[in-house]
Amino acid sequence: MKPINVGLLGFGTVGTGTAKVMIENGALIESRVGVPLVLKKIADLDTTTDRGVAIGPGVLTADAGGILNDPEIDIVIELIGGYEPARTFVLQAISNKKNVVTANKALLARHGNEIFAAAAKEGVEIAFEASVGGGIPLIHSIKEGLVANHVKTLLGILNGTANYILTRMADEGTSFEKALKEAQEKGYAEADPTFDVEGIDTAHKLAILIALSFGMPIELDAVHTEGISEITPFDMEFSRRFGYRIKLLAIAKDTADGVEARVHPTMIPAASMLANVKGSFNALRINGDMVGDILLYGRGAGMMPTGSAIVSDLVDVARNILHDAVGRVPAIGCQPEAVCDRRVKSVDELQTQYYFRFTAVDSPGVLSKIAGVLGAHGISVESVQQKGRVAKGNVPIVMITHEAREADVRKALTEIDNLPIVHGKTMLIRIEGEGD
Numbered sequence: 001m002k003p004i005n006v007g008l009l010g011f012g013t014v015g016t017g018t019a020k021v022m023i024e025n026g027a028l029i030e031s032r033v034g035v036p037l038v039l040k041k042i043a044d045l046d047t048t049t050d051r052g053v054a055i056g057p058g059v060l061t062a063d064a065g066g067i068l069n070d071p072e073i074d075i076v077i078e079l080i081g082g083y084e085p086a087r088t089f090v091l092q093a094i095s096n097k098k099n100v101v102t103a104n105k106a107l108l109a110r111h112g113n114e115i116f117a118a119a120a121k122e123g124v125e126i127a128f129e130a131s132v133g134g135g136i137p138l139i140h141s142i143k144e145g146l147v148a149n150h151v152k153t154l155l156g157i158l159n160g161t162a163n164y165i166l167t168r169m170a171d172e173g174t175s176f177e178k179a180l181k182e183a184q185e186k187g188y189a190e191a192d193p194t195f196d197v198e199g200i201d202t203a204h205k206l207a208i209l210i211a212l213s214f215g216m217p218i219e220l221d222a223v224h225t226e227g228i229s230e231i232t233p234f235d236m237e238f239s240r241r242f243g244y245r246i247k248l249l250a251i252a253k254d255t256a257d258g259v260e261a262r263v264h265p266t267m268i269p270a271a272s273m274l275a276n277v278k279g280s281f282n283a284l285r286i287n288g289d290m291v292g293d294i295l296l297y298g299r300g301a302g303m304m305p306t307g308s309a310i311v312s313d314l315v316d317v318a319r320n321i322l323h324d325a326v327g328r329v330p331a332i333g334c335q336p337e338a339v340c341d342r343r344v345k346s347v348d349e350l351q352t353q354y355y356f357r358f359t360a361v362d363s364p365g366v367l368s369k370i371a372g373v374l375g376a377h378g379i380s381v382e383s384v385q386q387k388g389r390v391a392k393g394n395v396p397i398v399m400i401t402h403e404a405r406e407a408d409v410r411k412a413l414t415e416i417d418n419l420p421i422v423h424g425k426t427m428l429i430r431i432e433g434e435g436d
């Protein structure tokens, strides 16, 4: 039987990992597919750097068009990243009837609906296992392993850089800046680390998972997104005292009156499994109506884990090509005509517990003034702590509330932040009490 020919666009870290997996495990992969997967061409602007991988002479080129228009190439892997020229290349590959594998979560989160529709129209596959959770098979698990379930809840740690930073801050008292620098040196971070620390990369990934889990279009702008750059070592210490850890969590819930979709720093019980996902590791806890809870854990970034996910997609697509079954599993998991719009709830509708850190003058009566405003908005306090005393100046006062409505919380904090005894913006961290 004819080999399956693959063209790779982008020969950076993940591209190199993909080539290594294809070469090092080539015999194993052939034994599983039935024919060899051949890396016929690789296009990158840098054609001189030695990536330490044994590709044949003439494989590396600067000409992406040579791949997109090569009639012998069956599958194009897009690892350029970003929106353009990645979008143009992917759409061009699809219109040339080529199957596409991509790791590009930003592209799919923004243009996925268009790309999925184009692939369905042309009768080709678009596979994207590596776009969320690096080497952890999250996409296959949702689309295939959990196909018999209504997914009810997703709780995920989906950005290794942010998790590395929060872990270093919690365990070593490291500053945010130093931990970010370390994560960048280890190669976890995006080209623009703002995407990692401001929750944008996590939101891209959550938007994709929500579409697959709830059978709806990708709606990136509906994901409420906050990052971790304002978390201080002080918040870390207090979360520990209250029995929590702070994680940048991706949260999605399918509720009777709409879908919750949010990414923000979250306090979760210290004993929960997600709270103990450390360093650059990722994890996703999924609740399905039939299966109950499952937890998938592993490396969410890096050359070889992401290469592993890319090659798993290649194998899937190759098997479908060989069995004349392209399109067997729809890109979004359910049949295109079954995809339906869902209302995404505003964060104002959220009901949860909150952690507040107020910065206020240290004098008698301050606490009762703050508690008075909270009480007037129907917000009940579960516990309060103040660390130390100062004769002059401000002290941090920390509170945990009972369950409250976010719209009320926001009104109360606006009033509190305008009190003359309060200096600086109050820090708010939402608490996700559901244990695992």
Ligand code: HSE
Binding pocket: 131, 133, 134, 158, 159, 160, 161, 162, 188, 189, 190, 196, 201, 300, 301, 302
């Ligand atoms: N920057 C991402 C992370 C890499 O830190 O998890 C993979 O998406």
